[in-house]
Amino acid sequence: MENQANFTYKIMEVCLLAGKIMLVSGAETYRVEDTMMRIAASFGIKQSHSYVTPTGIIFSIEGSEPTKTKLIRIMERTTDLEKVTMVNAISRKISGGDLSVQEAYELLEDIEMAKPTYSFMVRLLSATIASGCFLIMFKGGWGDFFPAAVTGGIGFLSVVYFHRVIPIKFFAEFLSAFIIGLLSFLFIKIGAGYQLDKIIIGSVMPLVPGLLITNAVRDLMMGHLLSGLSKGAEAFLTAFAIGSGIAVVFTFL
Incomplete structure (x- = not known):
């Protein structure tokens, strides 16, 4: 039970990190919400809800256990459509079953820490x-x-x-x-x-x-x-x- 809970939290972290990168990089709100829910569904989460505004993301996962909800604030936004494209590519790999939760999280961390494409x-x-x-x-x-x-x-x-x-x-x-x-x-x-x-x-x-x-x-x-x-x-x-x-x-x- 505890391992399952930890796995669910890890999925939530992957979804939130993907959404954060996209929102900070200039993606549309509906695209951020859709990507987060698609990632969750690809990892076996049947019921998930995301609510995105330009200054924050709320993500919730429902299941047999108590509902898990997390909020992150977005303090600064820029324009880096290359990162949006990279997150979309990772989302497609997840949907195709080519990435595990840990692998996806590590790739997203690399994208978040990467410097802008152009100096x-x-x-x-x-x-x-x-x-x-x-x-x-x-x-x-x-x-x-x-x-x-x-x-x-x-x-x-x-x-x-x-x-x-x-x-x-x-x-x-x-x-x-x-x-x-x-x-x-x-x-x-x-x-x-x-x-x-x-x-x-x-x-x-x-x-x-x-x-x-x-x-x-x-x-x-x-x-x-x-x-x-x-x-x-x-x-x-x-x-x-x-x-x-x-x-x-x-x-x-």
């Missing part, structure tokens, strides 16, 4: 190039490509730095947008840029919460109203912070 310098370079490309996409001139790329790169660097100093996303994004506005105005002032609006638009695009908006819509369509609305509110606050930072620059300059 900070690669992400900074990507944000820099993307900013210039977004400017061209929004029908800006090639003469503004360099100012938009530099401004976008510095803006991305700023949001990462300010988030470490001030662990409140709104202020980090507000200050970064403010810096983007100042730099864009400076490029126009010294004659290195020509279209202020296009430079700003291209530069702020790496800060736009595209994944949040997408996940909010998908969760709402799947009936997860609480998660969908909360992610939508977070995306709205991010957009408001970016707009406010740019607006302050226009107000004083």
Whole structure:
């Protein structure tokens, strides 16, 4: 009986760890819940329930013994879809009977401890190039490509730095947008840029919460109203912070 209870708890730990990795890495709420219950079912748990919000996971297993329930809090989220893919791959292996509980847990621990797929310098370079490309996409001139790329790169660097100093996303994004506005105005002032609006638009695009908006819509369509609305509110606050930072620059300059 005791061994069975320990085995059940281990299954619960595997499910929770898989759900935590996916949620922290930017997966949709319904996908996290579905993956957790599929893993439990693959290990012989016929009745399991998961309730996921952007800030926490509740998982429950029913059986002949007293119901086991556990809650974990999610304090910080990022975007790493590679980890989501890796957890899905492990889930499919579990469903196929290729992994034991212990093996699955060890693989998930390795994924959780793994560093991001791309280094900070690669992400900074990507944000820099993307900013210039977004400017061209929004029908800006090639003469503004360099100012938009530099401004976008510095803006991305700023949001990462300010988030470490001030662990409140709104202020980090507000200050970064403010810096983007100042730099864009400076490029126009010294004659290195020509279209202020296009430079700003291209530069702020790496800060736009595209994944949040997408996940909010998908969760709402799947009936997860609480998660969908909360992610939508977070995306709205991010957009408001970016707009406010740019607006302050226009107000004083």
